[in-house]
Amino acid sequence: MTRFRAPATTANLGAGFDVAGAALDLWNELELSEDGSGGDESHLGVRAFSVHASPARWAFEWTCPIPRARGLGSSAAIVALGLVAGAWAARVEPSVEELLEAGLPLEGHADNLAPALAGGVCLTWDGHVARVADDLPALPIAVIPQSRVSTAESRRTLPDTVAHSDAAFTAARAALLGAAIAGGDARLFAASHDDRLHEPYRAATAPLLAELRADLPDGALGATLSGSGPTVIVWAKRDISEELRARFPEQEVKCLRVAQQGAGQAKNIEN
Numbered sequence: 234m235t236r237f238r239a240p241a242t243t244a245n246l247g248a249g250f251d252v253a254g255a256a257l258d259l260w261n262e263l264e265l266s267e268d269g270s271g272g273d274e275s276h277l278g279v280r281a282f283s284v285h286a287s288p289a290r291w292a293f294e295w296t297c298p299i300p301r302a303r304g305l306g307s308s309a310a311i312v313a314l315g316l317v318a319g320a321w322a323a324r325v326e327p328s329v330e331e332l333l334e335a336g337l338p339l340e341g342h343a344d345n346l347a348p349a350l351a352g353g354v355c356l357t358w359d360g361h362v363a364r365v366a367d368d369l370p371a372l373p374i375a376v377i378p379q380s381r382v383s384t385a386e387s388r389r390t391l392p393d394t395v396a397h398s399d400a401a402f403t404a405a406r407a408a409l410l411g412a413a414i415a416g417g418d419a420r421l422f423a424a425s426h427d428d429r430l431h432e433p434y435r436a437a438t439a440p441l442l443a444e445l446r447a448d449l450p451d452g453a454l455g456a457t458l459s460g461s462g463p464t465v466i467v468w469a470k471r472d473i474s475e476e477l478r479a480r481f482p483e484q485e486v487k488c489l490r491v492a493q494q495g496a497g498q499a500k501n502i503e504n
Contacts, residue, residue: 234266235321239313239496240352241299241489242306243373243466244344247457248406248428253414254306254355255369256348256492261310262499264294265318277308277339281315284335286322300485302381304460309345312336313496316350321498329362329495342384345460352495354414365411368491370419371454371468376445376477377485378463382438387461390434399429419454422468426455439463441484450476 241259245251263278272279272293279288295314299307316332327335329351333343340346343357354366406425413422426446436443439462446456452473459466467477474488 234264235318236499237263237265237314237318237321237497238499239310239317239349240306240492240494242309242345242348243304243375243457243459243464244306244342244348245428245431245457245460246410247426247432247455248403248410248430249344249356250403250407250428250430251342251344252356252358252407253410254344254348254357255373256352256354256495257305257373257375257489258492259299259305259487259489260492261299261307261314262296263314263318264296265322266292266294268292278311278315278318281312281336281339282319282322284316285319285325285327291322300377300464302383303377304382304458304462304464305375305377306345306349306460309340309342309349310496312340312346313349317496317498329364330360333357333362334360342460348492348495350495352492354491356411366414366417367493368417369468370413370417370422371470372472373489373491374467374469374472374474374477375459375485375487375489376441376465376467376481377487378441379483379485380438380463382435382462384461387435387438390437391431392434395430403428403430419470423454426457426468428457431461432458435462439465441465441481450480452476 240256244254347355410425
């Protein structure tokens with residue numbers, strides 16, 4: 234039996250829409266054993282496994298604590314698990330970009346899949362991946378509602394065009410975000426936490442974002458919608474999860490870290 238793990242992710246990071254993402258230390262797992270029973274070939278992870286190896290002689294046991302349909306990349310982690318396990322079974326060693334290319338038809342969101350595969354903080358464009366940092370200059374604390382959001386439905390709320398002023402506003406914040414990541418600068422990171430390309434149009438299904446931004450807790454640098462939501466990541470100087478639990482008793486609050494490693498065999502993953 235061989236065990237694999239893949240991390241949760243938070244995509245966009247505000248102004249990095251469809252480009253930026255970070256791995257988080259919350260892990261889905263797969264136990265793979267060779268017993269000839271095969272797996273459910275309709276399962277997303279088994280389909281990803283099939284990219285490199287036949288699932289016919291393998292048994293798959295999935296453990297998935299990453300909440301589904303909450304904006305934390307649960308499906309990307311499942312795809313990443315299938316890809317790395319299939320590559321292991323086939324005894325091949327594809328690059329992260331090759332795995333990303335293979336997985337995108339199944340997952341569809343490079344900004345989630347790239348950090349799930351590579352760990353750390355990643356940028357993606359035109360099929361390319363750059364792991365640009367091991368960490369971010371703030372602690373990510375996830376505020377996770379019980380409600381779920383369909384990514385496909387959320388994307389349908391986005392307009393085909395935006396005003397020039399909104400595009401310029403977001404481009405400026407994206408530049409601040411890139412500089413903050415590259416330099417580990419908390420002040421620039423805090424200044425980057427706003428967006429006019431996707432977050433305003435997802436407000437109806439992610440009301441916590443506006444509430445938190447209007448009244449940030451002491452110690453918080455800012456807040457971003459995680460993927461399409463409804464989870465909000467509060468970026469903080471210190472662990473303020475207890476304050477957030479007291480304020481939002483009906484929501485799940487998790488103090489996380491940026492995961493240093495992406496999907497792989499569990500014995501090779503330290504955090």
